[in-house]
Amino acid sequence: MVKNKLSFRVYMIILVFILAGVSILSMAWGQIDIPLKTAAAFLFKSMGIPVLTDVPVSPEQQAVLLHIRLPRTIVGLLVGAGLAASGTVMQGLFANPLADPGIVGVSSGASLGAVIAIATGFSEMSMFATPLFALCGAACAVILTVGLAMRHGKVPMMMLLLSGVVVGMLLAAATAGILTVVNEHKLQQYLFWTIGGLDYRRWEHVLMGIGPILGGIAVMLLMARHLNVLVLGDIEAKAVGLPVVKYRLGFLALAAMTTSVGVCISGNIGFVGLVVPHMMRMLIGPDHRYLLPASVLAGASFLVLCDSIGRVIASPSEVRVGIMTALIGTPYFLYLLRKTYTTTR
Template identity: 60%
Template structure:
């Protein structure tokens, strides 16, 4: 059983408090602020906690909190956790701190699937059409990447990365080709999706994302010990009897699954899967048994914080979550690039 040192316990406690605080801020603040007492009363009432009645809050507060902000916040928590865990897994598998969930063509494939749905006109009329199409595109891209990179008895890292790059370029070309033939209204809808955002999320989006992300992250948590062995290198993993190729393929598919589920409900939000696992590794070390839960918690907190700041910084307008994460992620990415040659 994993033993936590006193220092790690204090860091995790601070992270949990930050998670709860950011979640509360996301539910409370926005273009229309809700008092903390009103937020607590609505949540207690909706969760059937005794002692709270409908007289303790207004109908507007209930509608705003439960049907607009709560789904938006939950989607942000799920997407942030999924991208961060996928990034931590891929960085461990590739032994590269610059690896992120976009390496395997997931984001590009999802974009192609989304633009196909928009071009066909189904994205406007059916709630599930756009995320389902994006998920199908992401799954197809990952499958093609793995198919192109598999060699007899092994999945070499470099061909996998090159195949992912090639598939991303191909998906980007298909997307650009489709965009040249759609009208301005559909183009605007695609651009809003491409930037990455959590606005206009509903409870249906929460349910779409919850099951694949929840199941995928849970499986990865149980495989953390094996991930530690694989991160030591392929030779060491084979020496202890691990079936490296099937296990690596399983890990890549699960990471791609949770990434695809995240992208299909939020659009293309970058840098969460790059910077959060790196920060989590600096905080608690490389042990995946601790790294993955911390990455999930930190990723969820980071994305919801970025979304909340985007809502309040220049109100009544909003800065989309994908833009906010990029504003934070690009400087940190440049910092990583400068530190790598010194290692």
């Protein structure tokens, strides 16, 4: 499925419009219903675009929009974009459409970090404690995974995959071990963290995530051409003069860092990094210079859309976004597996 550059532009424009539309939806939907028009007017006003200036925004609406909905939406956009970009990079690195950042131990490491923060009580002292511990956990897990897979200065992808699985199981066991000795309140706290959600996300979360996630995405976009060569395998990459190990570890670090920062500010959210890149590859083709930007936009839209639906689907209570992405992602993933299986066998 190969698309020319013109249709790439068309897709990008459509994706930007979807992104804008989904953002307005996310601003409007929720426990306090705000008309779409008001939400749009607020967004345009805060971006300084002179559209819909005649629509009044009441002080209560203003407060809800500015302090609750806007940070929540921005965190959703950032995390969605970061997860989708990392997923695209991981699928390219492993030359496997079913890879996602979790396979090098990012999510299990972050979970262990979070559970340690909760069990030791650090999470009660500062709202930054759990994210910080989760980030350290994720970093340790990735370093352990890569360290185990490293042989004579080379990182064979099969070894990386296997050591990722082993490290993931080990850390999950450690997490479970800690959970068996903590009290019920802490158990609840962990459970709440592990099912990723965007509720109660404030500007502090935006501040924590915006730098590393946008930075990570920017570097990935710059390096996209190298990923195209890396996908063809070690020998092919070396034959055209690409320093394989250096670039492979660099991409791995970028994807792991972006994912873990996302996980830190919103908990574990699955399927975005798996499904979105795959969907975009079917539309745009596998050239990462086009695939990556499309995945970034689509991932951001997908996560915020899932969050918005989760807010209204079981109103007045909320379905957390980690559950929503799985609910929407699982059927698609199963369909994908069946399809790949029938075409390759």
